[in-house]
Amino acid sequence: MSESGRRFVLLTGAAGRIGTAFRKAHGEDFRFRLADLDTDALVDTPGADHEITWLDIADADACREACVGIDTVIHLAADPSTEADWESSLLPNNIEGVVNVFRAASEAGCRRVVFASSVHAVGGLQDEAVADDAPPRPVNLYGASKAFGEAVAATYSAAGLSGIAIRIGAYDAPWFYESGDATAAMAYVSARSQRSPGALRRD
Numbered sequence: 769m770s771e772s773g774r775r776f777v778l779l780t781g782a783a784g785r786i787g788t789a790f791r792k793a794h795g796e797d798f799r800f801r802l803a804d805l806d807t808d809a810l811v812d813t814p815g816a817d818h819e820i821t822w823l824d825i826a827d828a829d830a831c832r833e834a835c836v837g838i839d840t841v842i843h844l845a846a847d848p849s850t851e852a853d854w855e856s857s858l859l860p861n862n863i864e865g866v867v868n869v870f871r872a873a874s875e876a877g878c879r880r881v882v883f884a885s886s887v888h889a890v891g892g893l894q895d896e897a898v899a900d901d902a903p904p905r906p907v908n909l910y911g912a913s914k915a916f917g918e919a920v921a922a923t924y925s926a927a928g929l930s931g932i933a934i935r936i937g938a939y940d941a942p943w944f945y946e947s948g949d950a951t952a953a954m955a956y957v958s959a960r961s962q963r964s965p966g967a968l969r970r971d
Contacts (some may be wrong), residue, residue, distance in 0.1 A: 772934040774799040781844030805832030835876035844884045850910040862913035870924045880930040889914040
């Protein structure tokens with residue numbers, strides 16, 4: 769793909785574990801606006817013409833600024849802990865933050881938002897074969913926050929903003945290599961899966 773033809777992608781949570789693997793795998797494929805609270809870690813992204821911006825997703829105005837001129841938003845920024853405190857972290861990061869990002873993307877005329885949900889959104893179905901479109905059934909507030917994010921994606925999708933929610937499993941989990949079994953393998957996600965970003969393909 770030519771330099772001028774690379775899609776301009778906002779990657780929130782770009783310094784996180786998944787964000788780091790994704791930007792390193794696709795820095796030559798897309799032009800990124802890399803957004804995180806930790807910007808020092810973003811300078812090693814391969815490719816050219818990337819932008820780096822400090823972003824607190826709990827700040828609605830900052831989200832609006834981050835979405836200006838963007839084609840696609842990959843929203844990874846969140847508190848990923850199932851033990852995160854509700855008031856101090858889940859509420860600003862996983863609830864207010866996801867609304868801020870979708871609202872900003874809609875207002876900016878972005879084409880699509882890819883939302884990082886979690887298998888915890890359907891944690892109550894863990895003893896069943898879980899379909900891709902299974903309804904949420906969280907068993908903790910972290911999972912509930914991700915189910916909420918899926919609902920926000922559906923709300924904005926109904927209004928015309930393409931939204932995709934990806935329920936991410938145990939991403940590159942160290943414990944899998946030590947004690948993982950066949951059941952654990954169903955939830956395991958390796959970094960290699962990020963080398964084919966189907967959610968970014970044009971309709």
